[in-house]
Amino acid sequence: MIPVCRQGGGAIKLARVSLVAVAVVLSAAACGGSGQAASGPPGPPTSLRPGSTARLTIITPANGDVIHARTVHVKVRLTAAATENPASPLALPGYVHLYLDSKIISIAPVASDNSITKQTIGHVKPGRHTLKTEFVGPTHLPFRPRVIASVTFTVRS
Numbered sequence: 001m002i003p004v005c006r007q008g009g010g011a012i013k014l015a016r017v018s019l020v021a022v023a024v025v026l027s028a029a030a031c032g033g034s035g036q037a038a039s040g041p042p043g044p045p046t047s048l049r050p051g052s053t054a055r056l057t058i059i060t061p062a063n064g065d066v067i068h069a070r071t072v073h074v075k076v077r078l079t080a081a082a083t084e085n086p087a088s089p090l091a092l093p094g095y096v097h098l099y100l101d102s103k104i105i106s107i108a109p110v111a112s113d114n115s116i117t118k119q120t121i122g123h124v125k126p127g128r129h130t131l132k133t134e135f136v137g138p139t140h141l142p143f144r145p146r147v148i149a150s151v152t153f154t155v156r157s
Contacts, residue, residue: 049144054081054135056096056149059116061131063151070126070157074098074119076133076149081113095140099132100124110135124155 059075061067081093096117098106108117135147 049141050137051145052081052094052135052137052143052147054093054113054143054147055079056133056135056147058131058133058149058151061151061153063153065151065153067124067153067155068157070122070124070155072100072121072124072129072131072153072155074117074121074131076117076119077115078110078117078135079114081110081115081135094135094137094143097134097136097140099134101129102132107140126155126157128152128154 055078057077057079059077060073076096076098078096093110093113096108096110097104098108098117098119100121105121106119108119110117130150130152132148132150134142136142
């Protein structure tokens with residue numbers, strides 16, 4: 001039942017406000033979902049990620065190296081970087097992401113399926129560090145299975 005106010009055109013205004021409120025509540029209920037907040041468009045399902053036979057090798061530093069400087073020279077070799085979809089309209093086979101102690105250091109485009117990527121990391125604190133590199137697709141999504149290499153090294157100054 002809609003309450004009626006008898007002053008001026010108040011009854012009509014109150015009825016309109018009530019109808020609008022009911023419409024908003026019904027719209028919200030109809031649009032409701034699982035109760036989880038949306039955080040942008042969903043990522044592609046794992047099954048849609050391209051596969052790759054690529055291999056990554058960290059040439060330098062080698063696993064277990066002790067570096068007597070605060071500058072680390074990184075050299076990564078990527079081989080067989082062809083994807084399952086060679087007819088892809090994207091020009092690059094992908095990118096090499098480089099992480100030092102789980103923090104991204106660089107993203108380098110890969111222009112060919114057999115290449116070497118070089119990177120110099122300065123001001124590395126003394127101590128033990130983990131260097132990880134990953135080859136990802138042209139959209140920066142990982143391949144299936146993921147193409148990853150990692151080494152651990154120590155910096156002593």
